[in-house]
């Protein structure tokens with residue numbers, strides 16, 4: 608029987624307050640992770656730099672002030688995580704520096720430059736915008752969805768995921784069916800099966816490119832009964848040979864670190880092969 612206390616659980620999707628929509632310092636998250644008995648965490652601050660989506664993108668918080676994203680600002684973030692890594696390693700917590708890039712077509716050159724400058728331990732690619740409007744922001748999703756039928760929205764979303772996968776930039780795709788976050792409210796239950804026939808070619812592409820899928824537990828905090836992605840998609844991913852890269856809470860506040868990981872670990876059993884009994 609799997610049990611969290613016996614596992615070296617790692618949370619690979621955490622937003623410290625460098626992300627403008629998050630609360631809690633890097634120290635706060637590290638202490639929360641230690642309190643919860645996690646062995647490892649990976650910070651994944653936002654790097655959303657779509658110049659055509661300034662409503663939701665392009666900012667980072669440094670010393671309590673929102674400033675435009677820049678390599679200098681990312682340097683401050685990377686230094687802070689490196690400091691925490693040194694500080695908490697003796698306490699038994701490994702601290703890694705990752706990034707969550709909001710992918711948009713045309714960002715490739717900039718992101719290559721970013722990754723050359725900062726050798727992130729874990730590079731998450733995420734689709735946050737369709738048609739340059741945020742699909743997963745509470746104040747913008749209606750603007751995004753009102754232009755699109757459910758089918759068109761799904762076609763466009765998965766088309767963007769395919770481009771992100773093909774870019775070769777990312778270790779994993781974040782919250783693969785995140786369109787359901789507010790889309791469930793907007794389009795209704797039909798959204799829960801809209802991946803059928805659309806996600807399979809994407810999964811084949813992911814397997815061919817060695818891009819993993821994360822199991823993101825934050826969907827439960829938004830009233831969904833399954834994670835991102837749903838079990839149906841997780842099973843399709845396994846059948847296609849896509850690996851589960853990590854568990855992620857997508858915490859935007861320290862209390863959410865490791866959220867629902869005891870259950871998530873039983874689904875992502877391949878991350879814990881040494882615990883097979």
Ligand SMILES: [Zn+2]
Pocket residue numbers: 707733735781782
């Ligand atoms: Zn995201």
Ligand SMILES: [Zn+2]
Pocket residue numbers: 620622707857
């Ligand atoms: Zn995130």
